[in-house]
Amino acid sequence: MKSILWAFALLNTFGQGVKPLYKEIGIIPTGNNGYEEYLAAADICRSNELRNLRVRAENSRFVSADEDGNPIELSAEQKRINGLTVFEAKQEIVRKFGRVVPLIELGNSKDVRQPREVISSDTLLPELSTFRSISAVMSACVDVAYATGNPKEAGRILQNQLVFSDNIGRTGPVISLLVSFANTALALSTIERHLGRMSLPEIRAVTAALESIQEREPNIKSAIRQEYLYSNNDLWEMLKDPVSYFLPEDDDIATRKVIEQINQLDIAGKNRLGQEVAFLRKKSEESMLNVLDQPLLHWLEIEEPSATADLASRLNELTQPVFSTSYTAAARVNIQLRILRSHMAILDYRWEFGKLPPDLSVLDRNLFIDPLNTEFIYLMNGQSYRLYSKGHKKTGEIEVRYKRSQANVNREVNP
Amino acid sequence: MIATVTTLAILLSSFSSISLPQDSAFTIYQTLTKDIEGIDLKLLARAEGFSFDNETLAHRPELKEIQAMTPLEACRHLSRKFSNSLELLDRANEMPFAFTQLSDEETVLYAVKLGQYLRIQAHIGQVQMAEGSPKPAVSRWISVLKATNNVGRSGSFLTTLVMGKNVPYTFALLEQHLDRVPLSSCQELSQFVTDYLELDSYLTTVLSKLMEYKAGALRKAFTDQSRQSVVEEDNQDLRDFATSLGNEDRRLLLTAVNSHLSLLSKKVAELSSKPESNWFDQNQLVMESGKPDVDKVLKLLALDSTTKEIIDFMAKARTQFRLARLHCEIQSYRFQHEKLPDSLSDLTQAFILDPVAKGFFVLERIGQGYRLYSKGNGTLGEIELKYRPPRGS
Numbered sequence: 001m002k003s004i005l006w007a008f009a010l011l012n013t014f015g016q017g018v019k020p021l022y023k024e025i026g027i028i029p030t031g032n033n034g035y036e037e038y039l040a041a042a043d044i045c046r047s048n049e050l051r052n053l054r055v056r057a058e059n060s061r062f063v064s065a066d067e068d069g070n071p072i073e074l075s076a077e078q079k080r081i082n083g084l085t086v087f088e089a090k091q092e093i094v095r096k097f098g099r100v101v102p103l104i105e106l107g108n109s110k111d112v113r114q115p116r117e118v119i120s121s122d123t124l125l126p127e128l129s130t131f132r133s134i135s136a137v138m139s140a141c142v143d144v145a146y147a148t149g150n151p152k153e154a155g156r157i158l159q160n161q162l163v164f165s166d167n168i169g170r171t172g173p174v175i176s177l178l179v180s181f182a183n184t185a186l187a188l189s190t191i192e193r194h195l196g197r198m199s200l201p202e203i204r205a206v207t208a209a210l211e212s213i214q215e216r217e218p219n220i221k222s223a224i225r226q227e228y229l230y231s232n233n234d235l236w237e238m239l240k241d242p243v244s245y246f247l248p249e250d251d252d253i254a255t256r257k258v259i260e261q262i263n264q265l266d267i268a269g270k271n272r273l274g275q276e277v278a279f280l281r282k283k284s285e286e287s288m289l290n291v292l293d294q295p296l297l298h299w300l301e302i303e304e305p306s307a308t309a310d311l312a313s314r315l316n317e318l319t320q321p322v323f324s325t326s327y328t329a330a331a332r333v334n335i336q337l338r339i340l341r342s343h344m345a346i347l348d349y350r351w352e353f354g355k356l357p358p359d360l361s362v363l364d365r366n367l368f369i370d371p372l373n374t375e376f377i378y379l380m381n382g383q384s385y386r387l388y389s390k391g392h393k394k395t396g397e398i399e400v401r402y403k404r405s406q407a408n409v410n411r412e413v414n415p
Numbered sequence: 416m417i418a419t420v421t422t423l424a425i426l427l428s429s430f431s432s433i434s435l436p437q438d439s440a441f442t443i444y445q446t447l448t449k450d451i452e453g454i455d456l457k458l459l460a461r462a463e464g465f466s467f468d469n470e471t472l473a474h475r476p477e478l479k480e481i482q483a484m485t486p487l488e489a490c491r492h493l494s495r496k497f498s499n500s501l502e503l504l505d506r507a508n509e510m511p512f513a514f515t516q517l518s519d520e521e522t523v524l525y526a527v528k529l530g531q532y533l534r535i536q537a538h539i540g541q542v543q544m545a546e547g548s549p550k551p552a553v554s555r556w557i558s559v560l561k562a563t564n565n566v567g568r569s570g571s572f573l574t575t576l577v578m579g580k581n582v583p584y585t586f587a588l589l590e591q592h593l594d595r596v597p598l599s600s601c602q603e604l605s606q607f608v609t610d611y612l613e614l615d616s617y618l619t620t621v622l623s624k625l626m627e628y629k630a631g632a633l634r635k636a637f638t639d640q641s642r643q644s645v646v647e648e649d650n651q652d653l654r655d656f657a658t659s660l661g662n663e664d665r666r667l668l669l670t671a672v673n674s675h676l677s678l679l680s681k682k683v684a685e686l687s688s689k690p691e692s693n694w695f696d697q698n699q700l701v702m703e704s705g706k707p708d709v710d711k712v713l714k715l716l717a718l719d720s721t722t723k724e725i726i727d728f729m730a731k732a733r734t735q736f737r738l739a740r741l742h743c744e745i746q747s748y749r750f751q752h753e754k755l756p757d758s759l760s761d762l763t764q765a766f767i768l769d770p771v772a773k774g775f776f777v778l779e780r781i782g783q784g785y786r787l788y789s790k791g792n793g794t795l796g797e798i799e800l801k802y803r804p805p806r807g808s
Contacts, residue, residue: 059753059754085751085752086751086752086753087750087751087752087753088751143753146595146597146750147597147598147750148597148598148599149549149550149597149598149599149600150597151547151549151595152547155547196594197594197595199544199545199546199547199549199595200545200546200547201546201547202547351487351545352485352486352487352488353464353485353486353487354464354486354487354591355464384784
């Protein structure tokens with residue numbers, strides 16, 4: 001079965017004349033790393049056809065004139081896609097790209113880790129942009145599964161989508177974490193769209209995914225460790241040639257001054273400076289990781305270490321990774337997943353009793369603890385309800401609901 | 416209402432029998448209901464969300480176990496016992512139904528028992544929905560509705576009313592799960608409703624049976640010396656009128672009225688063939704013989720509350736069938752376009768017509784959801800698919 005999935009993935013890649021991602025990034029498949037299945041799935045999704053279909057599946061259309069009214073020639077394929085309903089576009093995505101689902105499922109069943117031995121600031125991560133497409137395909141599969149009366153299949157896909165999204169965040173530096181958050185947001189918006197129709201198998205599947213995710217160490221920890229590791233790899237290269245490292249992107253007075261001071265050092269001086277910066281980084285890494293062992297509220301109040309006047313400190317400030325936005329995003333996603341778990345408890349109650357819980361006292365209250373406040377807010381409104389966290393000044397109110405901006409509704413896409 | 420129906424059944428004595436086929440819809444339905452025990456009805460009550468009070472539990476400790484179940488658990492218990500008989504139910508639904516060899520009281524009891532069985536089946540659909548099998552769930556609800564129509568169409572007006580309770584009951588469950596009805600089930604349900612509406616409304620049959628009953632009641636009222644046999648409240652005016660007449664006058668009046676009864680049946684058939692909006696004017700059933708006493712009796716026959724109840728019930732049931740079909744259209748549209756229709760004009764034109772209200776159904780957008788209803792007609796009020804549970808449950 002596994003080899004068949006791989007063969008399909010590779011055939012697809014060869015058929016399009018595109019170099020498979022595992023070759024592009026220079027790894028030798030081991031067969032025991034789920035990331036390899038993710039790469040095979042990404043190969044399938046690197047397709048213009050999918051890109052076009054996603055436009056329509058996301059309720060948009062290609063426009064035949066630009067903002068100034070100048071005509072734009074649409075391809076025959078774009079015209080055809082414009083004529084599809086949203087659901088037809090999704091069905092086509094499922095038909096042509098739905099085979100990524102068993103690949104992701106297979107990948108999720110394995111240990112998932114970063115396949116590259118070394119990552120530095122020069123390392124390209126081309127698969128990350130396509131991981132989002134994989135998640136979009138999975139969302140389409142869920143929508144079609146519900147429309148065609150296969151909610152159990154929808155639940156299985158949602159479970160794998162959540163685990164896949166989370167696994168991405170465990171495999172690399174902060175950029176992987178951010179892609180993981182984006183994918184999780186897509187999974188959450190899909191779940192939110194179907195919350196009202198979820199039956200018990202999907203509730204169980206999503207709950208299982210959430211429990212496995214919540215049992216793990218927060219992904220941001222491994223992302224920070226790896227980010228420091230990768231930036232340390234860069235440190236010595238930077239000391240050798242600071243001009244190439246910083247310029248022209250960081251062309252400002254402070255940076256130029258640091259470059260000048262580094263260039264004045266001899267080899268021994270540079271070694272000493274490197275060791276000092278590495279020591280400072282180790283300290284700030286420990287400090288950043290220490291915050292993650294504290295309650296979630298502290299994540300949002302983290303302060304990046306500030307520099308003192310000495311060269312090592314200023315160099316450290318210029319080159320060390322910046323995490324504060326990642327901390328906020330990590331806290332928000334953490335709360336969203338907790339809220340989703342709470343939704344599952346509410347929906348389970350609704351199935352068993354045929355009505356919404358009158359209040360949270362009839363449920364496992366532990367599920368409703370809000371790490372940023374006291375408890376999630378549960379508001380009944382007739383046959384429906386709203387569940388949310390009051391959040392924090394940095395996050396605002398948080399709920400599972402994905403707030404689609406008005407611009408995204410029926411927006412038009414310039415091809 | 417049930418009390419009224421039962422009283423009427425006791426009064427009826429003229430319906431009788433033909434031979435009983437061994438493999439008929441009648442016998443199959445009867446077979447299906449044989450396994451229903453008292454405990455199953457308690458489970459059904461729990462499945463419907465009923466809670467037993469402390470006094471009942473003190474006297475019936477065996478109910479404590481049921482009380483401790485969630486409604487869905489009660490449904491699951493019923494499912495384990497009754498889910499396999501659906502095939503047989505579907506077989507019976509394909510056969511024409513006729514009541515046979517039963518007294519009227521037995522007829523009503525048959526309908527009541529079958530109604531309980533169908534409610535159990537409807538709740539098994541609930542379990543299937545919960546367990547992620549929406550297509551079989553909707554098919555099961557359609558089977559329940561088919562059985563309801565099959566028996567309701569062929570029975571007396573009493574059984575029509577008893578069986579008729581299953582229509583809003585089943586639609587209430589459907590209404591809870593509308594979002595979960597997949598595209599293919601929308602099509603299946605829509606086709607079923609279209610087929611149902613294309614058949615005659617069977618109002619003629621039911622009202623004719625009612626007129627037949629009323630004629631019997633009239634004869635009794637005019638001939639029975641005790642004059643106590645007509646106790647049904649709908650005919651109180653008729654009884655009072657009969658009491659006020661002398662024997663000879665009553666005999667003459669009865670002869671005159673009897674001669675007009677066939678004409679009344681014709682008027683009933685005419686009424687049934689018109690669109691539902693015309694059904695509510697019962698004055699169409701009133702005839703004038705030129706003789707004031709006869710006219711008075713004919714008017715009492717035509718304008719009683721049971722006739723109105725049957726007309727209202729039939730009109731409401733047909734409207735709910737139409738609403739179910741339109742809900743399916745809306746759900747299909749939602750799946751196709753990932754949004755609700757802006758207005759009913761986005762949907763199949765034939766489906767948005769509301770014959771009861773003489774116009775169109777009403778779609779109101781409420782937040783992310785919507786409300787769909789008929790404006791109804793006169794005293795009928797607004798009609799929705801939503802079921803309002805009886806008081807006390």
